[in-house]
Amino acid sequence: MFGMKAMRRASPVLLFLLAALFCFATYNILAMMRHNRAIRNFVGANTRSVLESDPIVEMPEHVKKPKHVKSPFHIALTATAAPYSKWQCRIMYYWYKQKKDLPGSDMGGFTRILHSGSPDNLMDEIPTMVVDPLPAGLDRGYVVLNRPWAFVQWLEKAAIEEEYILMAEPDHIFIRPLPNLAHERFPAAFPFFYIKPEQNEKIVRKFYPEEHGPVTNIDPIGNSPVIIRKDLLGKIAPTWMNVSLRMKQDPETDKTFGWVLEMYAYAVASALHGVQHILRKDFMLQPPWDLETGKRFIIHYTYGCDYNLKGELTYGKIGEWRFDKRSHLRGPPPRNLSLPPPGVPESVVTLVKMVNEATANIPNWDTS
Numbered sequence: 001m002f003g004m005k006a007m008r009r010a011s012p013v014l015l016f017l018l019a020a021l022f023c024f025a026t027y028n029i030l031a032m033m034r035h036n037r038a039i040r041n042f043v044g045a046n047t048r049s050v051l052e053s054d055p056i057v058e059m060p061e062h063v064k065k066p067k068h069v070k071s072p073f074h075i076a077l078t079a080t081a082a083p084y085s086k087w088q089c090r091i092m093y094y095w096y097k098q099k100k101d102l103p104g105s106d107m108g109g110f111t112r113i114l115h116s117g118s119p120d121n122l123m124d125e126i127p128t129m130v131v132d133p134l135p136a137g138l139d140r141g142y143v144v145l146n147r148p149w150a151f152v153q154w155l156e157k158a159a160i161e162e163e164y165i166l167m168a169e170p171d172h173i174f175i176r177p178l179p180n181l182a183h184e185r186f187p188a189a190f191p192f193f194y195i196k197p198e199q200n201e202k203i204v205r206k207f208y209p210e211e212h213g214p215v216t217n218i219d220p221i222g223n224s225p226v227i228i229r230k231d232l233l234g235k236i237a238p239t240w241m242n243v244s245l246r247m248k249q250d251p252e253t254d255k256t257f258g259w260v261l262e263m264y265a266y267a268v269a270s271a272l273h274g275v276q277h278i279l280r281k282d283f284m285l286q287p288p289w290d291l292e293t294g295k296r297f298i299i300h301y302t303y304g305c306d307y308n309l310k311g312e313l314t315y316g317k318i319g320e321w322r323f324d325k326r327s328h329l330r331g332p333p334p335r336n337l338s339l340p341p342p343g344v345p346e347s348v349v350t351l352v353k354m355v356n357e358a359t360a361n362i363p364n365w366d367t368s
């Protein structure tokens with residue numbers, strides 16, 4: 001009785017509060033849109049928590065791609081002629097061919113951009129364009145600085161049919177047919193937890209001056225995996241090259257960023273062009289940290305997977321069972337690698353099975 005009465009008395013107040021809240025929320029949303037950060041705020045920030053369930057649920061309606069529009073992307077794989085790069089490229093290309101024509105795929109043509117300056121023995125196996133490496137000494141021993149230069153040359157020379165490009169790396173394996181996750185002027189990228197522009201403001205500001213806006217404009221990404229419209233990449237790539245060389249030449253930046261310098265360079269270069277990425281956590285997974293392949297698209301096997309025979313991760317300590325790409329710097333891993341012991345996560349088991357399936361089916365696997 002008392003409850004009902006109190007509520008009836010309270011309801012106008014409640015209504016007022018609700019209305020006020022609604023106005024406040026609307027105002028906030030409008031403010032965000034005006035700030036030209038709509039994508040980042042809807043997709044970027046929020047995706048970190050909601051992505052696992054429905055990666056695109058938070059996208060503004062106008063950004064959701066109409067389902068019927070096919071927009072194929074070209075797969076561009078930067079590589080060297082080192083044995084270590086070659087065997088990974090062969091596995092990568094094998095799985096591209098397996099997934100390319102499956103339903104849901106927007107995967108188009110494929111080019112290995114070989115930035116060693118001369119052809120190698122995989123020219124007939126994998127569609128390849130040879131480009132020049134940086135002039136001797138310019139990369140200061142940091143070979144991935146060749147990547148931006150490779151993209152600049154490729155975009156200039158190649159006749160690319162597709163309007164979009166996926167920048168991929170040799171240690172990527174397609175586990176599902178990959179749709180075009182980009183949308184018009186918004187490329188799609190994988191957010192890396194260790195790329196933190198805000199926490200490196202002092203350094204980032206050397207390359208991203210204040211007049212361009214807050215450092216939060218810089219996405220926590222590298223150049224790969226990214227699906228991006230060709231014309232946007234055409235603008236970003238020369239800047240990316242310029243920024244990466246300047247970062248490498250600056251001792252403080254070089255020391256702080258280390259092996260992720262070239263990722264920061266891409267993130268900064270794209271922000272300098274006002275390009276914001278749709279951040280897609282489901283773009284890829286990284287064993288052994290991600291335990292299940294789930295609905296993700298690419299396995300990135302950059303981390304070593306070390307386990308004891310009880311199936312427990314012994315990361316950083318050589319495991320009784322292990323798969324680590326770095327165990328095979330000088331040549332390909334053998335066919336038919338032993339599967340991990342029971343208890344090892346599904347992501348790692350899938351990785352090894354897919355490597356085995358590829359090596360079993362690639363002719364002359366052991367000979368190159």
Ligand SMILES: *[C@@H]1O[C@H](CO)[C@@H](O)[C@H](O)[C@H]1NC(C)=O
Pocket residue numbers: 242243245246
């Ligand atoms: C990068 O661009 C700046 C400004 O446009 C220019 O002054 C500089 O020489 C370029 N640096 C390199 C390494 O290309």
Ligand SMILES: *[C@@H]1O[C@H](CO)[C@@H](O)[C@H](O)[C@H]1NC(C)=O
Pocket residue numbers: 336337338339
């Ligand atoms: C792969 O190795 C397993 C033992 O680890 C063996 O039982 C199997 O026959 C091998 N398969 C092939 C195709 O060589």
